[in-house]
Amino acid sequence: MFHRKFKLALSIFISILWNSVLAEWNTRDYIRREHSLTKPYQGSGMSVPYWDFLGSTIVTTNYVRLTPDLQSKSGAIWNTAPCYTRNWELQVQFKVHGRGKDLFGDGFAIWYVRDRMQPGPVFGSKDYFYGLAIILDTYSNHNGAHNHQHPYISAMVNNGTMHYDHDRDGTHTQLSGCEAKFRNYNHDTHISITYRDDTLTVSTDLEGKNAWKECLRVENVLLPTGYYFGASATTGDLSDNHDIVAIKMFELDLLDTQNRDEDRSQIIPSAASFEAPRERIEDQKPAMSGIKTFLYMMCIAIVIIVIVVLGIMWYQKRQEHSRKRLY
Template identity: 60%
Template sequence: MASTGHFIVLICLFLLNITCILAAWNTKDYLKREHTLVKPYTGSGMNIPLWDFVGTTMVTSNYVRLTPDRQSSQGAIWNSIPCNVRNWELHVHFKVHGQGKSLFGDGFAIWYARDRLQLGPVFGNKDYFVGLAVIADTYSNHNGPHNHQHPYVSAMVNNGTQHYDHDRDGTHTELAGCTSLFRNQDHETYLAIRYEGETLTVSMDIDGKDGWSECFKVDGVRLPVGYYFGASAATGELADNHDIISMKLYELELPDVQTKEELYRGLPQADIFAAPRDHVEDEKGGFMSGGTWSGWKIFFIIMLIIIGIIVCGAVAYVIFGKDDPTKRKRFY
């Protein structure tokens, strides 16, 4: 009997420990399922519970494809529940791939914004937006050289008054950015956005090593609660498949001093922006402008060279053919 009682006591202690562990995990630092997108995506029919999609977005069993590898496409998916978490971290499992080897685009963006489901020119979302955009720009065929390579990941905070300038890669309104070669990788690729206090940190995991590598970190960023998470993508003359596999939002466990601070409800703000970058203007789209020549430019150059060779050959034939006595016809 004593051994049986001892066994029951051990079982009770074990269950109590498990309960305490789960309770502690479930207090602050845990997955927010109402803001999380994971497989299987669909509910009844083609609907995704708590998520809405628009444009060319297509839902499959393995991924949500925002745009296919086809020109002039725009697609987006948005959470339908506003986020009232002050400190959070969003993990995005994504894949960008296509047939293009040297020319491809345009890219995708992850949003924490006031307005949703509004297609537009900023990687599938409206311009003059209100909120935060973390942009993964793959389009390298821009007018004028820049001091970074593509793909390029950057962040922009907007209060509705700023225009995203594609010709400048958004470098005159970005908070910070880094080059990240995430396109056409054979392994899984991830992006993490962490907002803690007034610090925004963006990290990447694109090497298949299951570890985050910090892309940039910016202090003095104030984001209000009550905005929506979303993802959008766009293609233009160049294209790619832009796939979202999962989006997982975690509420961060922070000291009580920080959690007792009042929730910010004003417009998005940022104290620091990246320094302006040198850019060679090409307002008229000069034929020889740009750091990277497009396929059409190369084609026209080759055609001009061929035409020039033909013209020179014809002129040389006429000039030298007249003076060659062996090629003159005899009339006797």
């Protein structure tokens, strides 16, 4: 009897301890349902409360698929309610997977921007945007001056004047970034985007350990209230399944140093550590292979031989014509 009570007490203690660990990892602040997406997704009919869809996006019982593992697809999901919360955390459970082992793409982006439901070239959404983009780029085209591997997570803040240079993987306009191997896992993968006291922090849980690992942290980032959350993805010649499993938005308490009455709706998105776009330098043309060099030299030799033969023939005809004039 004593052993049963001891086992029961131990089980309850472990359960409480485990739930407290999960709560710490999954944040204990107030969840905002109007900015969150959790299963079951459907409301009445095929609609999903507080969310709109674009492009190739489909809704299943287990995930929202932005793009299938097919070429030239683009999809997006957008929150219908603007966010007026000053401090917030957005946790996204996602899954990127496909048949490609060495070549795959292109990736997806998580947005907090002024203009929603705007398809475009930046991972399925609008370029020259206003707000914040967290980009999870899976495709490396080996262009530009960067020294990181892919997949890669980066942050970009835009005031509507900057172009996301896809050919250079956005490294000319990013705030910061980190390498993150998030493809083809059998377990859940998560990303956390926290904006608190003008500090942007992006963390990941890619190993299924229920523990956040910091990817990037940037201070003095200014984002206005009243923008919209969203996620979009695209495929090109290469492809992947880009799935959103859940989105949870948490309202974080204001710090004592923050002015509760401040109107932040008219703030222009900016970051103190932003680097101005560098001059675009075209990649050097790769050296020709041995076979191409041989064929190129052969063509030049043939052209030279033809020119020499034609020159000799012309000279001989001219000499013959001169002799006929003499006799």
